[in-house]
Amino acid sequence: MNNVEIDDIYHHDFTTTSEWEVFIARLEEIIHEWKLSNLKTYKALKEADFNLPWEENTEKVNFADVEFSFKYYRLKVDEIKSESNNKLLFDSKEDSWTQCQKDILNATNDFAQLDQDKLEIARLYGIREFLLLMPTKQSLITDETRIKILLSSLTVALSNTYCEVAAFVQVQEHWQKFYLGVNIGRKTRMHLNMVHLKKIPSHCRHLTGLLTLFKQKIGEGCGIKLDSVLVSVRLSYSLKDWSNTTWTQDPPDFEFMQGETVGVDELGKLPFGATFDPIKEFHLFVSWLEICENVIIDSEGFSDLEPLTAPQWSLQVEISSPICLLNDYLSNFLELCSSTKSLIELLGVGAAYTDSESQSLSSAFNILTESRIPSISTVVSKTTSKNSKNIDGPITEDVLLPILYFLFPDAEEMPKAPYDDKINYNVDDDQWKGVKTCAINGLIWRLAIVAAHCAYNLGSMSALAQLWYEFVQEVRFRWEKCIPIPGIGPGFPDCVRTCLLHQKLQMINCCIARKKMREECERKEHNLVIDEGESSDDSEDDEFFECLNEEANDVGKNPPWNRPVGRLAKHPTLRLVQTGEALYLPVTQDPVPKTEDQLEEDAEVMMQLGTDKTASMMRARLMSASLLSDMESFKAANPLALLDDFIKWYSPHDWIAEDSLDQWGQPIGHLSQRMLIKNNPWSSTWESAEPVPAHRQKRLFDDTREAEKVLHYLASKNIGQIGQLLLPVLVHAALVTLHDQVAEALPMPEPRIHLQSIRYRLQTATTAIRQKLQTYEEINCLIGKVEVTIAQMNSLRVKLTDQNSDSQDEELISFLHSLMGNNKTSVPNGYNSAIRTRIANMFYDVQKAAHITMTNSTSDTDIKTDGKFKSFPAPVHKEFILRATASRPSSCSIPQPHRLYVSLKKDAIHMAGAFSEDTIFF
Known part of the structure; x- marks a missing residue:
């Protein structure tokens, strides 16, 4: 029994799948799910293709108790499947290259601007698709052994699935954006490595040293002689302080009540504009693309890389949202x-x-x-x-x-x-x-x-x-x-x-x-000399109407207590129903003016009265004040009038005319049904109305x-x-x-x-x-957005356009709009661009102002002859892309593409190299 137990303890089952193999199998499974195993070729990338949308797929994988995200990024461009997917032999050297190797030699999207996270890989290598294995934020891969295991796992998975997409592993701290990768083809392998250094080696500060380094890396152990290397260069310049020059936007010309006197112009307008210049910084990019290394010199002692000679200029601005007045x-x-x-x-x-x-x-x-x-x-x-x-x-x-x-x-x-x-x-x-x-x-x-x-x-x-x-x-x-x-x-x-x-x-x-008007009437009435035999009522009438000859006769027909007063004019057609006399238009009180809040209050009161009979009577009484005044004025002007006469003039729709005529030639008619209702508001008001002219009535509108x-x-x-x-x-x-x-x-x-x-x-x-x-x-938020936009545009116009010119060039407008979107935009019209000249002058003026500040000199002659400053400052960022095609690892190998991206900043160097080798002919 003891022997058996000992045998069981030391028995190992070598057929059990290891965790590493499970991890590789899972990677292969994902690659098959994403259909990346088939050999594909694509159209060559065109300029600005990198600005197209990118597709992203993600899956979670685990290995050694560490969670990883396995991602696939692909540029959405038209793709053409190769008709020779199953061929094992190729007719030319390029047929043996992977799509990734072809892309690294394409210069159409050099120095492209890609803001999305992780897409810096595409920018560094110029590739359109790639796989990325990255740990979650809780885990970091810093140990060299673990890095090699992950990279070898990716290599095995790519080989087993015949996947020709470049694959990377993110290592070190996340903020470092450090990636190591590999690209496996049918006959080739490409190593994708990076270098980050805080201190720049002296021989790497210029193109000459970088070319030497690039050639040494390709020819290492091969003993081959390289053809000329193609070089792309971009220099970046920054301009942020132009306060001492004429290029800054003037602050709003509005200092309300800051002077000794106050002007009408200040009082009558609202201020407008930013309190400070909304353009924070200019970023100028000058580029030379695919130049042979023999054409250009850039060493410690001399450089041909002068911005004014660069064939391509691009501009990007940093725009702030200032406080606007x-x-x-x-x-x-x-x-x-x-x-x-x-x-x-x-x-x-x-x-x-x-x-x-x-x-x-x-x-x-x-x-x-x-x-x-x-x-x-x-x-x-x-x-x-x-x-x-x-x-x-x-x-x-x-x-x-x-x-x-x-x-x-x-x-x-x-x-x-x-x-x-x-x-x-x-x-x-x-x-x-x-x-x-x-x-x-x-x-x-x-x-x-x-x-x-x-x-x-x-x-x-x-x-x-x-x-x-x-x-x-x-x-x-x-x-x-x-x-x-x-x-x-x-x-x-x-x-x-x-x-x-x-x-x-x-x-x-x-x-x-x-x-x-009332005081004037009172004054006239007080000063009016009343002749003997004239009543005060007659004098009152003179204030409101001009009496016609026919009216004078009418006055004599009526007793003194019922004589017509307050007549405005004779109606052209209507006559009184009972007597056939002319109907006179009365002088009435003007309508009562009301403001919006008063009308709303009246409406609320009417609604609160309810709907019962008492409420209806109260509502009618409130509404009949103006009606009563008009009826009293009508009775005063027409003493012998009936309700029918008033309705004919005041509400014609309530008088139903018949076909026959009366003895005075007027159509015979009768009141409408609503006017015949017993005790309706119209009849009740007419019965209670007295013949009182408007000027003697209680005021409907109490102005005081x-x-x-x-x-x-x-x-x-x-x-x-x-x-x-x-x-x-x-x-x-x-x-x-x-x-x-x-x-x-x-x-x-x-x-x-x-x-x-x-x-x-x-x-x-x-x-x-x-x-x-x-x-x-x-x-107000919308107004603020528009005001900021206009302030930003005005600042750009001050700096980049001729203010004396009224031309509205569509290309210029498009250029300014693109800058407003915080995009890197090519300066139009090449060497002859007026915008290029203004940018160059802006840099020159800033350099000049800085030099004057340092030397306390105000003489232009001294500045120009001293030669102590250049038109442009030292670039804040240098970028180089070196490309070459060479046989590797031996002279008998099929020529392979190689690429090196170098970024030089003030205190750091960043290199991303892609070096290929032939896996068939060593």
């Missing part, structure tokens, strides 16, 4: 719109809403408008003499007065910014149709812009509160003195096309007009009460509500500013699309009576 203004104002602080909290008790008499003495605006032609000195002296009643705010007097004159220019003897008489107050007729704000450059427009200036530059919320306080006091003063408010659309409040604040000020102007309501509405707002009243107009002004700037910039479709989107959003936002700040924040 217009967007910053709106953002600052939007923050204020969320505040709940009152004017009393910000300005003190003096800003409280009090009676009109005390308020009229405490406002600088009242002093300003007390005289129609005041002088600045008079205004200042009067204001300072009564500052015990004035509020204290952050806006100083010398800044406040120009603002007041800008908003109310009619108070100045020689207005600097009068309102244009041709202002289009009907904003529905211009390109901003549907945006419900106010007329451009009207009072509300100016107020919104000045409010933004005050909030941004003069003291934030306190400055805005002070401005609003003075504005409201001026409106009150003008109401009391019957001085119309300038810059406001005439007529009733325009609830359809204008914002609420504009409607409120229109209401004040309506009240002023009604008040002036309505004006005081508006003034209370304005004075009682907190700072956030004030901001929300002005916000729609301010955003509209910002959009107009943005539109003008886009029109001046180069044709760019993206900003115009954004402008259209902003306008649609603004139309929706301004339609609602209750502002939604989130919507305006979204609009």
Whole structure:
């Protein structure tokens, strides 16, 4: 038993599959799944093919308790399968090469820009497809033995599956991007290795040393003589500090209230532009492609690699997103719109809403408008003499007065910014149709812009509160003195096309007009000399209509207590049903103007009354106030009229005419069914109506009460509500500013699309009576994007185009648009390119400015003769690609392709070599 147990302990089953074999078998299985075993050939790559999409496949594999990702990357180009897939012999040397070997000799995509992770392998070797075995982020492959095991595993898997795709293993730290690989063909093998060094060997700093190194590597142990090596070179230059030259973009020419005086131009416009140059850095790439090594010299003592002689120039810019003034203004104002602080909290008790008499003495605006032609000195002296009643705010007097004159220019003897008489107050007729704000450059427009200036530059919320306080006091003063408010659309409040604040000020102007008319009538009535035999009623009639001869006869037909008054004109066709006398149009009270919020309140009241009979009667009573006034005026003008006469004039659809005529030649008719309903509102109102002319009726529109309501509405707002009243107009002004700037910039479709989107959003936002700040924040974000784009484009135009030229070359525009996309873009027109000249001059000026700073010299002559600086600085990055075809490993081998990529930076060298060998003829 013991012997048996000993035999069992030391018995080994050599048929068991090892973990290494399982790993290789899994790799082979994946390769077969991806169908990479068949021999394929492809079309030769064309220029810019590397910018096409790349396909990526991934599978997970495990080996020695380490998880790996096995990836396959392939460029999506048209492929052509070879018709000789099953051939074992080839007619030429290239038929024995793999597709990878053919690709490394193709120079059409040298130095291509590939930003996607892991695609640097394609850029380093110029290949269109490859396999990559990489550990997960939790594992690193740094041990040399493990690296060799993984690389040999890939080699075995590729050989067993006849896969001719290059395969790599990622080793070392992930950030190092270090890859070792192999490519197995039917008759060839290619080793793909890398070298990273922090210190650059002296013999590797120039092309001469790299050529020697490349040739030694190919001819190592072969004893063969190489043909000429083809060389591709790219030098990279960086330019980031041009602040001391003329190439920087000028900052926005807008220093609001930074000087001793305040100008109208500053007050009437919103700032625009970046606060600093949005172009951070220029990257210039100059290239020489596939040049024979005998044509070019680059050694420690001399170099032919001068940028001005390079056949290809490419440019790439680093663009930042700077803070832009217009967007910053709106953002600052939007923050204020969320505040709940009152004017009393910000300005003190003096800003409280009090009676009109005390308020009229405490406002600088009242002093300003007390005289129609005041002088600045008079205004200042009067204001300072009564500052015990004035509020204290952050806006100083010398800044406040120009603002007041800008908003109310009619108070100045020689207005600097009068309102244009041709202002289009009907904003529905211009390109901003549907945006419900106010007329451009009207009072509300100016107020919104000045409010933004005050909030941004003069003291934030306190400055805005002070401005609003003075504005409201001026409106009150003008109401009391019957001085119309300038810059406001005439007529009733325009609830359809204008914002609420504009409607409120229109209401004040309506009240002023009604008040002036009423006071003028009272004055005339008081001064009118009443002749003997004329009644006061007759004199009242003269104020409202011109009595015709026929009317005088009518007066005599009626008793003194029932004589017609308040006639406007005789109706051209209608006659009274009962008497056949002419029907006279009465002088009626004007319709009652209402602002949008008042109409909404009325609608809410009507809805809250309900639907029962009592509610219907109440609703009819509320709606019949205007009807009663019109009926009383009609009865006063037509004492013998019936309800039928009124309906014929007031609501013709409710008078049903018949075919026959009466004795006076009028069609006989009757009232409609709804007018015949018992106790309907029309008949009830007619019965209760007395013959009272319009000028003796109770006013339907109490201008005094309505004006005081508006003034209370304005004075009682907190700072956030004030901001929300002005916000729609301010955003509209910002959009107009943005539109003008886009029109001046180069044709760019993206900003115009954004402008259209902003306008649609603004139309929706301004339609609602209750502002939604989130919507305006979204609009502000879009405005910021367009403003940044325009600032970036303007900066590029300053640096790369001739500002004196009006030409809009499509090639130039395309070039600038490509740069805006952060793409590496070829400079058009070759050696004769004006852009190339400007770039060269830019580098020269920066070098010159740097040299002047270092030497403290300002003489151009000294600089040029000293020769202490070149037109271009030393390149920040050198890249070389060396290619050759040579027999290896022996002189009798089939010639094989070889390639070496070298990257030289300030403190590092990076090499990626692809060296092939013949596996048949050693």
